[in-house]
Amino acid sequence: MDTPTVVRPKISAKHVGKIYDTADGPFVAVQDFSLDVAEGEFVCIVGPSGCGKSTFLRMAAGLESISSGSINIEAAPDSDKPANSVVFQEYAVFPWKTVIENVSFGLQMRGISEKERTQVARYWLDRVGLTKFANYYPHQISGGMKQRVSIIRALANDPEVLLMDEPLGALDAQTRVVLQEELLRIWEETRKTVLYITHSLEEAVLLGDRVVLMSAQPGGILDIYHIDLPRPRSFETTTLARFSEYRALIWEKLSAEVTRAMEMQE
Amino acid sequence: MTQQTGVSAFRHDANRRTIVLMGLSVVLTHLILLVSGAWFAFAWPAIGMSFIMLVLICERIGRLVPASQRNLYERSLALGFPTVVLSVWQLGGDLGLINRIWFPPPSEIGKALWSVTVNYDRFSETSLLGRPWLIPSAYQEGGFSGVGTLLSESHLLATVMRVFSGFVLGAIPGIFVGVVMGLNQTVRLMLDTTLSAVYVLPKIAIFPIVMLMFADPFGEGPKIVVVALSVFILMAINTMAGVRQIDPVFLMAGRNYGAGHWQMLRHVILPGAMPVIFAGLRIALGTAMIVVISVEFLRAKQGVGFMTFYYWEVLVPEKMYAGLVVVMAMGILFTATLYWLQKRLMPWRK
Ligand SMILES: Nc1ncnc2c1ncn2[C@@H]1O[C@H](COP(=O)(O)OP(=O)(O)OP(=O)(O)O)[C@@H](O)[C@H]1O
Ligand SMILES: [Mg+2]
Numbered sequence: 001m002d003t004p005t006v007v008r009p010k011i012s013a014k015h016v017g018k019i020y021d022t023a024d025g026p027f028v029a030v031q032d033f034s035l036d037v038a039e040g041e042f043v044c045i046v047g048p049s050g051c052g053k054s055t056f057l058r059m060a061a062g063l064e065s066i067s068s069g070s071i072n073i074e075a076a077p078d079s080d081k082p083a084n085s086v087v088f089q090e091y092a093v094f095p096w097k098t099v100i101e102n103v104s105f106g107l108q109m110r111g112i113s114e115k116e117r118t119q120v121a122r123y124w125l126d127r128v129g130l131t132k133f134a135n136y137y138p139h140q141i142s143g144g145m146k147q148r149v150s151i152i153r154a155l156a157n158d159p160e161v162l163l164m165d166e167p168l169g170a171l172d173a174q175t176r177v178v179l180q181e182e183l184l185r186i187w188e189e190t191r192k193t194v195l196y197i198t199h200s201l202e203e204a205v206l207l208g209d210r211v212v213l214m215s216a217q218p219g220g221i222l223d224i225y226h227i228d229l230p231r232p233r234s235f236e237t238t239t240l241a242r243f244s245e246y247r248a249l250i251w252e253k254l255s256a257e258v259t260r261a262m263e264m265q266e
Numbered sequence: 267m268t269q270q271t272g273v274s275a276f277r278h279d280a281n282r283r284t285i286v287l288m289g290l291s292v293v294l295t296h297l298i299l300l301v302s303g304a305w306f307a308f309a310w311p312a313i314g315m316s317f318i319m320l321v322l323i324c325e326r327i328g329r330l331v332p333a334s335q336r337n338l339y340e341r342s343l344a345l346g347f348p349t350v351v352l353s354v355w356q357l358g359g360d361l362g363l364i365n366r367i368w369f370p371p372p373s374e375i376g377k378a379l380w381s382v383t384v385n386y387d388r389f390s391e392t393s394l395l396g397r398p399w400l401i402p403s404a405y406q407e408g409g410f411s412g413v414g415t416l417l418s419e420s421h422l423l424a425t426v427m428r429v430f431s432g433f434v435l436g437a438i439p440g441i442f443v444g445v446v447m448g449l450n451q452t453v454r455l456m457l458d459t460t461l462s463a464v465y466v467l468p469k470i471a472i473f474p475i476v477m478l479m480f481a482d483p484f485g486e487g488p489k490i491v492v493v494a495l496s497v498f499i500l501m502a503i504n505t506m507a508g509v510r511q512i513d514p515v516f517l518m519a520g521r522n523y524g525a526g527h528w529q530m531l532r533h534v535i536l537p538g539a540m541p542v543i544f545a546g547l548r549i550a551l552g553t554a555m556i557v558v559i560s561v562e563f564l565r566a567k568q569g570v571g572f573m574t575f576y577y578w579e580v581l582v583p584e585k586m587y588a589g590l591v592v593v594m595a596m597g598i599l600f601t602a603t604l605y606w607l608q609k610r611l612m613p614w615r616k
Binding site (some may be wrong): 058061062063082084085086088090092094095096097098105106108109110137138139153157 | 513515516518519520521522523524525526529533534537538540612613614
């Protein structure tokens with residue numbers, strides 16, 4: 001072809017702003033947030049608590065209106081995949097559905113036959129070792145399992161992009177490491193485009209191709225770091241000297257921002 | 267370890283001893299009173315004291331019951347206490363401690379219950395159950411309509427039909443309006459005050475108005491409608507609360523995973539509100555019973571409430587009590603049905 005193929009970014013956020021209309025007047029939660037994410041890229045977002053990470057993610061998911069700017073998610077032509085699937089910070093696993101019904105929820109809503117969606121759900125349950133719990137209700141399984149259900153509910157839906165909001169935030173340190181490795185393995189296979197919010201810097205450096213550092217009040221982009229660590233990554237990656245360097249580099253700026261955010265709240 | 271077992275074994279023994287001592291003291295008190303001839307004078311204080319001792323004894327027994335037999339213990343307490351109360355009532359009646367005319371003992375009430383069940387009351391042309399044993403002969407004479415005429419004399423069926431139709435006619439639109447109010451702020455703001463105002467109105471107070479609306483004010487129509495109205499208001503308010511308490515993250519998850527309007531209702535909103543809806547149904551059931559019995563007191567030729575009031579008017583207290591027993595049995599039956607429904611519809615809440 002003589003026309004150069006322009007690689008369109010998978011996610012393209014342009015000058016995104018969000019103003020909440022509160023009782024005390026307008027509150028600027030996100031301001032001038034621009035970010036392009038390439039197809040198959042894993043981008044992590046870190047920032048002080050309350051800086052607008054979830055707000056941005058919800059806007060990208062189409063669950064919250066955008067006050068200014070635009071967010072576009074590029075779909076492959078004639079693909080019937082859903083544009084995005086969110087893994088929510090609060091799990092959001094339906095307590096009234098069994099584990100397998102939760103995992104196949106997206107497929108069911110899109111009218112996929114029971115046989116097919118059960119098959120897909122079984123595959124993912126098997127991947128994360130939850131086969132035995134397929135017919136349990138969420139209140140009968142542990143927090144770690146619930147979060148796994150919430151993650152594979154998104155994966156089973158096979159979306160164009162995965163939007164994950166602190167998916168491992170509420171877990172204990174051990175379960176967290178296990179799930180990080182699981183996530184890395186699955187990502188290596190699927191190479192999905194992922195936008196991943198975390199409050200753990202280690203996690204961001206371990207998982208991400210890039211780490212976006214957000215500023216607080218209003219939430220914007222403070223800095224973006226390319227994480228040039230070899231793939232496939234695993235827990236071993238955290239022992240590399242370069243890993244520690246990245247972490248120290250980002251931490252310097254993040255800690256200053258966290259302090260600033262805390263002082264602003266006072 | 268060994269020392270601990272030693273201590274707890276000691277505690278067990280101490281508990282056992284106390285239980286035996288307390289039991290003996292109750293028996294002794296009554297014996298002494300009997301022998302001294304003062305029992306009748308002090309019967310009520312003695313019975314009162316015995317009840318308190320019974321509570322203390324059961325409390326101690328509770329400490330000794332191993333976890334494996336806990337269930338049995340709890341059941342015995344739940345069923346044992348009413349049994350004891352009924353026995354004391356019976357004994358009190360037999361011994362002349364209680365006025366048998368106004369407080370007929372359980373045995374009399376049982377007899378009255380049997381009598382209203384098997385006998386046809388010529389004056390009011392009714393019977394409690396509708397004499398089901400006559401169904402075969404009624405069928406031979408008049409076919410299904412013959413059976414219908416026979417059963418239409420039943421107090422129980424009349425009340426059950428009123429409660430059931432009123433309940434269904436009120437609950438379904440009530441849940442529907444509640445969902446709309448829960449989801450739509452405009453509708454909620456418009457209806458909330460009105461419904462809350464009607465909610466505090468005693469439902470029986472609107473019965474005269476409802477009667478005005480019907481061509482036949484003494485027919486079934488007004489009775490069913492007044493039950494339906496009270497159920498409707500309760501269900502609308504409760505369902506709205508149930509929908510509003512759903513964590514918004516579930517609504518977001520539903521939307522994000524592609525649920526359309528009906529799918530949201532079916533997969534997210536109704537199941538999310540279900541626990542509160544069922545709490546509402548239980549309250550509505552109680553209200554429906556109150557309303558239907560009051561309405562039958564006021565204006566009816568039939569029904570368990572009518573029967574109870576009728577025997578008050580003709581002064582047959584034990585049959586009046588029999589009517590109350592039937593009301594109670596109905597309440598228990600309806601509640602059990604609701605629990606059964608709840609188990610079927612909410613399997614995730616064991
Ligand atoms: N619906 C809303 N109305 C008004 N203000 C809101 C609303 N939602 C969020 N905010 C405010 O917007 C800011 C950003 O919230 P957001 O939840 O996006 O933060 P976050 O970065 O995800 O925080 P965390 O790390 O604690 O999850 C906060 O100050 C929050 O109080
Ligand atoms: Mg958040």
